[in-house]
Amino acid sequence: MERKGVAAAAGNEGKREFLDALANGLQLLEMFDEQTHSVTIQSAAELLGITRPASRRILLTLAELGYLQVRDRFFSLAPKSIELGYRYFRSLGLAASARPHLFALSREMGVGVALGVLSGPDVLFIERIEADRPIKLDLRAGDRLPAFAHSLGRVLLAQLPPAQLADHLPAGALNRLAPHTVTTRASLHQELSRIRERGWSFVNSELVHGLFGAAIALPSATGWSTVGLNVTSIGEPWTTEEVERRIVPALHACAENMKPITDALA
Known part of the structure; x- marks a missing residue:
């Protein structure tokens, strides 16, 4: 250089x-x-x-x-470096600008909606709207969850070049966090490959029993997506067919509505 x-x-x-x-x-x-x-x-x-x-x-x-x-x-x-980018998003007003779109999607579908980025082995929420339902997840902007077991984190992991993926996975074993947690790296890599092919992730009872969610990576002018959008709910999970037919199109519609906002980050 x-x-x-x-x-x-x-x-x-x-x-x-x-x-x-x-x-x-x-x-x-x-x-x-x-x-x-x-x-x-x-x-x-x-x-x-x-x-x-x-x-x-x-x-x-x-x-x-x-x-x-x-x-x-x-x-x-180190993972802390991503927090500089998180502060950038906040200072740009990404969260405030995106909030009406996230809120509309949340109320339309009765789900929690979030924007997030990778921070080391975690997914870091830039903004999150809670579902208007009796059962609350108590998650908000600035909170973190293990990326490998979360739909938003997983769709962003699938965007990474192989050389960078290891930096965003736990150093040791993939702990079983819930009944269906993927606990082997081979199985996780297979799932990330499927996500790359179809363009979305669906996770059910891998982070918390009964918690399920779907996510997409937001389009980027650079070709490497760093921000993801997801919806989550608790209770009777969606089928894979329903995710593909109903949930994913709603995520893409929300992403399209936010395009003028996310394009400003390129």
Whole structure:
């Protein structure tokens, strides 16, 4: 990656106030992508065009703050880094702008509706509307659930390149959380493959007994969806045929209504 003189971008007027260390730290976070999963002190120094000691201080500071994790000599993004994106969504007003559409879908179908993103091994809710029913799930924006056992988390896991998938799965075994939880990685990978083929996920009694939900990934101009939309309910579950015939089209209609909002995130 060629460094483009970050300090110069600040202009002559702001040079005295410009913090090179902060700029280098932010630029380092921006380097992680599909090709760059981790860096060493030396490779970060080369990418940033700074000395090795300066690179070491930046990496260790970001690790101490929780934005990077280190394994052997390699530094990679830690789950906390996604919270910067979550704050971005909130500051953009994504949640507030999407809320009327989520509310309409919730009341139309009598279900809970949520937007979410991946945060490490969890799905992090950006916004959630509770169903207008006696039984409440007591979930709200900012809450997290295990992604591998949740419809919204699972549809986002299916969008990931294979090299990144491991970073969003539990480090150890897939614990049995409910009667039908997928507990082997082979079975989970098969299910993610099915989701990629059909474009939606359906999960029943894998996270909590009696809780079922369906989800889609919101279209993205980049081709890599990072935000998902799901509906959940408790009680008599939908059949797979009903999900495909009735639920998925309703999710896509809601996504289409929100397209001007989500396009602004591209």
